[in-house]
Each structure stands twice: as structure tokens, then as C-alpha cells.
Amino acid sequence: MSQDTLSEFVAATAAEFGIPGAAVGLWVDGREVFACHGVTSVDHPLPVDQDTLYVLGSVTKTCTATALMRLVAEGRVELDAPVRRYVPEFALPDEQAAAQITVLNLLNHTAGLDWRMILDTGEGDDALAGYVAGMAGLEQIAPVGARASYSQVGYNLAGRILEKVTGLPYEQAVATLLLKPLGMSNSVFAPAEAMTRRFAVGHNLDEDGTPVTVRQWKDTRANNPGGGIVSSVADQLRWARFHLGDGRAEGGDRVLPAEVLHRMTEPTVALQASTLGDAIGIGWFLRDVDGVRTVGHGGSANGQFAELLIVPERNFAVVVMSNAGPGGVPFNQTVVRWALRTFLGVVDRDPEPLPYDEARAREVVGGYENDAMTFTIGTDGAGLTLEVLIKPEIRAAADTELPSDYPPFAIGLLPGDADEYIVTDGALQGQRGFFTRDADGAVVGADLAGRLLAGPPPPPGEVRYGAAPAARGNG
Template sequence: MSDTALQEFVEATATKFGIPGITVGIWVDGREIFASHGVTSIENPVPVDRDTLFTVGSVSKTFTVTAVMQLVAEGRIDLDAPVRTYVPELTLIDETAAATITVKQLLNHTAGLDWNLINDTGEGDEALAEFVAELAEIPLIGAPGARASYSQAGYNLLGRVIENVTGQSFEHVVRTRVLAPLGLTTTGYLRNEIMTRRFSVGHERGEDGELSIIRSWNGTRANNPGGGISSSVAEQLRWARFHLGDGTTESSETVLPAAWLSLMKQPTVELKASTLGDALGLCWFLRDVDGVRTVGHGGSAFGQFAELLLVPERDFAISVMSNASDGIPSNVAIVRWALEHYLGVIDQDPEPLPFDPSHAHELLGTYDIDAMTMTVLAGDSGLSLECKIKPEIRAAAETELPQDHPPFPFGLLPGEGDEYIITEGSFKGQRGYFSRNDSGKIIGLDLAGRLFTRA
């Protein structure tokens, strides 16, 4: 497969989805391949290249878990120990949960914590400590260990574990113990460093179809462990190659012993009807595609979208970053093209069932988390899912929040599991399922690994 073919596909995909800038890096057959298209900003256009910094959202969690596992390897953290061993100040609405949640349950999203707190604890060194002090307000979606539900708050809490164990700020620990040894010199959290380099900004498409700049770059400092890092595809490939390797640097310095690196990729909990994966390791989403195990993580933040996927048995990795609101389907299209053309691996969405109005009525209604509301609607042509940020959250926000999307059409999938797939829009291909209680009543909706409780 020629490098030209990749460049042509990236350009065609960016044009199809109306993305101002996309950049791709691939590690295959022992070499790196790059392709980029477009600009960093429609207002101040600078060409996107392999070194352009994007905010990578939840791909940041892979750096946090690596720092945690270093401390585990050193005997300073026990995965099965209660989090309170390291954060004794932790308080939750349920004392039993606060006392029993383990470090491992934070790492694989089974702690029972809701998605996140919408708060701002400032940009000072006490940001994480103050965030943890407010966790007494976070809802719990279940008992610790009962089920997986993706939690940003859980990873922010892990950041505080790292701070308390090391006596240093979270960002300092990741920079000195993870980034620096691996030569990731431009990857980081600090805006003052990012703004001196070539960086992308996010874009969103309005109801009139026109793109506009999203003025916010990333979230608050307390969200750094779960989603605050910025990186380039060149350095994401270096990061991927570390996780494909034996835990050492190019100069043979051990950053993380191979056994602990491997443990992160072992399944710990199965996932149902999730586009993210079939199972969770320690942070990594594990998925079997056409008979091949993949290991990956995606991320999104303020109109920027990132995807990092590894295929360990084939020594393959791909990083894709894009900077507009259709970034998810464009990134997925590029990843699937690369899997097929470089590895012969085919990844396809399942086909939904024809619309059945008689089954639709029990699905209708509102489902929510602290910041967002999902509403299931039905029309003549089928079902749709309306996803909106709550008005009170918008009113209280001090930074610009993403626009709401038009309702996404979706269809139910074959089987008995109340599984569904979104069929159109910027969430096309995303899968989820409806949860029932013991009496068979629908009580929740899962999307992107998060449980939205029926209102």
C-alpha cells in the first residue's frame, strides 16, 4: 500500500465530512507513515502536519494509567487496595462505596461513579484536591464492581491518588516519569507551552451548516487526568510503540516493566453492545475485529477528536486527529480503511432491524446524567435519539460548550438484548443498549460506555 493512497483517502474523507484539518500517523511493517490535510483553524489557517498539537481528550487516560502502573510496579500502590488507602479524605454519598472502591475499579470504570462533576476548581496546584472534596455530590450508578460505566471523575480521582502517593502535582509526575523518558517533548497539559507551538482549534457546525471556531481549548485543570493532554500524531505513534513494546525506551531505560505493561491489555470486565470495545483492560478498550484483537482509546474535547488504536499481534498502530464536529465518523472511516488496506482486517457495522412501532413505545422517554439529557423519540420513519446539554448547565458555564446536535436516527439490533446502533449523523455507528430491572422495565440507556438513568 503506497503512502500516496493514504494521503488521497485522508483528503477525500476530510472533504466528505467537511473537516478543516485531519492528521494521521501509522506504524506498520517497522516504519512510520504520515498523512495530513487542511488547516488548524478556519480563522487563522496554518497547515496541519504530523507535529501539530491537538487536544486528545480521553486518550489522556492512557497516560494516567501508565503513571499509576509505574507506582504499582514499585510497590507504592496496590491495585486491589481501597482508594481511601491513598486518598483518606474521599467522601461519597454512600459511605460503604467510599470505603470499598478500589484502585483497579477506577482504572476499569467499575467503581460505580457517575460520569463526572461539572465544576471548576481553578488552575492552581490544589485543583484536584478541591475536586475530590466535592465528590460527595456525585451520583452513584451502582455498587462498586457491579458494572462498567465510563467515568471521567474516576480518572480525576486517580490523579489525586498519584499526587498523594508521590507528594508532587499530577502533571509533574506524568511529565517527569512518563513523557520525558520517552522523548515526548511536545505532549503535555500546559496551555502556555501549547500556545508557543503549532496547534489546532476545534470547530462546530451550526444549524445553517457553517463551521465556527470553538473558543475553549480544553477543560479545567482537575480534568487533566481524564482528558487534559495535548499531543501530535508523531508523538502518539511514539506512545503507541512504547505500549506495543517491552516497556523500555530506545536507550533501553525501563519506564514500566513488561509484565505490568501487558497486564493493562488483559480483559477485566466485559462490555455489552459498545462501539468502544468488547471488554475493558486497565483503561484500554479491547475489541476483536475480524479475528484480530485490537487495543485502543478515543477522545473528544471542544470540537477536536482523537483515536489511538493498536493491533499488538501485528505490531501495528494508528493515530488519527481531526478538528470539527464530524470528527468521530471521519476518524472511524480512516481507521477502518487503514485496517483493511494495511492488515486485511475488515471492520463493519451491524445492520439494524426494520422499524417496529409496537416495540418502540417502551423505549420512549428521557434519560440523563448530571450534564446531559437523552430523549428517545419516535416518528413515522423510525426512532431517534436527541442528545442535549441541560439548560442549567449551559447557563452556569463560564466557557463555551458544544452545540446540541439534531436527533440521531437509530435502529434496534437483532437479538434479545435491547441493543441499538445510531445510523446517521456525527454519532453514526455508535452502539449502546437499554437496561432493564428485574421486572423487565427499562430503567436506563447506555451510550459510549455511560449509563443514562431514565428520568
């Protein structure tokens, strides 16, 4: 497979999905291969290269988890220890939950914490401390340890553990523990550090399909542990190679013991009907694809999207970055699937949905919500649709520009009795989820991409984890 073939595929796929600028990196047959296409911005275009910085969103969680595992290896943190051992001021309305949540619960998304908390605590070194203080008003959405539910909040709290144990701001702690030892000189957090280098900006499409530059470049500083790293495709391929290795940097210095590094890719909790994976390790999603085990994580920012996938048994990695929605996610997934098929002969197929069933459809139709989004499933009598919207009050309260909402997607129910479904068109095509039921068999919640959304609130006097509270005390 020639460099030209990869470049031609990336260029054609970027055109198909309306991506102004993309960067792709492969580690295959013991060598690095890059294909960079297009421009950093439609307003002030510069060619994308392998050192162009992208906002990687939740791929950052792999850094936060690995930094904490270095502290575990040094005996400074215990995975099964309660968070309060390291952050004694941590509080929730549910005192029992606050006392029970462990470090591992944060890293494998089993703490029962909601997806996000809309709270801007500024850009100072006290941003994470203020964010954790705001959690005193955050209700649980599930009992501690009962299930996985993807949580940005949990990873931001994990970042505060790094601060408390090292005595350094989160960003400096990650740089000291990981970025500098691994030679990742093109990975930063602060806009002031990125602005002197070549960086991509996000885009969304206007009404006629033209890419328009978005004005919010990245999230608030308190969200850095869960989604704030800015990095290049070359640095991320170096990151992937580290996780394929034995815990040493390229120069031979030991960063993590091999057994600790490999523990991160061992299952800790199973996932149901999730495109993210079949299970969660420590900071990584684990998935079997066509009989081959993969390790990965994706991320999204405002008009920027990233995907990192590792195949340990084949010493293979693929990194994809793109800078436009809504095409960024399907573009990244298309490139990853092509790379797996082309270089490894591994085919990633979506399951086929069932024909429309009116009785089953009527059970799931309705509204669901979490702290930031509404999730509405409707039917026209011939098919099901899913509409995911950011809540109007969240948009109104936001100090920065939020991503545009997508039009409704078609979804189909999957075979079996597990109440699973798949998105069959649009920007989220291929995403899977499932519905949850109460003891009486009524549908009371829905999952999508590992995130729990609650259905209608229970009758007065009934306590039901997963039901959305009437108000949040998170500012």
C-alpha cells in the same frame, strides 16, 4: 501502499466530513507513515504537520492509567487497595461505596461513579484536591464493581492518587513517570506550554455548514487526568509503539516491566453493545475486529477529536486527529477502518438493525438522563430517533463555551433479546448501546458509548441504582 495514497485518502475524507485540519500516523511494516492535511484554524491558518498539537480528550486516560501502573510496578500502589489508602479524605454521600472503591475500579470504570462532575476548581496546583472535595456530594449511579460505566470523575480521582503518592502535581507526575523517559517532548497539559508551538483549535459548523472556531480550547485543570493532554500525532505514534513493545523506551531504558505493560491489555470487565469495545483492560478498550484483537481509546474535546488504535499481534498502530465537529468522530473512524482494511485486510462492519417493531419501540421510548445530559428516544411510528442534549442548567452555569448539540439521530434495535441498539446516521453513526430493565422487566436505563443514563425515577420508597437523583451536590 504509497505515502501519496494515504495523503490522498485523508484529504478526500477530510473534505467529505468538513474537517479543516487533520493529522494521521501509522506504524506499519516497522516504519512510521504520516499524512497531515489542512490547517490549524480557519481564522489564523497554519499548515498541520506531524508535530502540531491537538487536545486529545480521553486518550489522556491511557497516560493516567500507565503512570499509575508504573507506581504499581514499583510497589507504591496496589490495584486492589481502597482509594482511601492513598486519598484518605475521599468521601461520597454513600459511605460504604467510598470505603469500597479500589484503584482498579477507577481504572476500569467499575466504581459506580457518574460520567462527569461540573465543577471548576481553578487552574492552581490545588485544582484536583478541590475537585475531590467536591465529590462529597456525588451520588452513586451503580453499586461498586457491579458493572462498567464510563467515568471522567473516576479518572480525575485516579489523578489525585498520583499526586498524593508522588508528592507532585498530576501533570508533573505524568511528565516525570512517562513523558520524559519516553521522549514525548510534544506532549503537554498547560495552555502556556502549548501556545509557543503550533497547535490546532476546535471548530463547529454554523447554520450554513461553515466551520467556526470555538473559543474554549480545553477543559479545566481538574479534568486533566481524564482528558487534558495536548499532543502531536508523532508523539502519539511513539506512545502506541511503547505499548506495542516490552516496556522499554526507544533508547532501551526500562519504563515498565513487560508483564505489567501487557497486563493493561488483558480484560478486566466485559462491555455490552459498546462501540468502545468488548471489554476494558486497564486504561484501554479491547475489541475483536474481524477475528483480530485491537486495543484502543478515543477522545473528544470542544471541536477536537482523536482516535488511537493498536493491533498487537500485527505490530500495527493508527492515530487520527481532527479539529471539527460534528464530522470529527466519523472522520476518525472512517480513517481507522480504511487503515485496518488496507494494511491488514481487517474489515470492521456495523451490525444490521431489525425492521421497525412498534411494540419493542414503545418499550424504550422516553427520557433518560445523567448529571450533564438528557437523552430522549422518540418514534414517529416508522422509526426511532435519539436526541442527546446538554442540560440547559449546565449550559447556563458554565463559565466556558460548551460543544454544540447535535440534531436527533436515527437508531435501530438489534437482533436478540439483549435490548441492544445502533445509531444509523449522523455524527454518531455506528455507535452502539443497550437498555437495562428492572426485576419487573421495565426499561429503567440506557447506555451509549459506555455511559449509563437513567430513566424515570422509581416510585416513592423504592431504591433503584441508575435512577437519576433529583439534585446533585457538585456545584
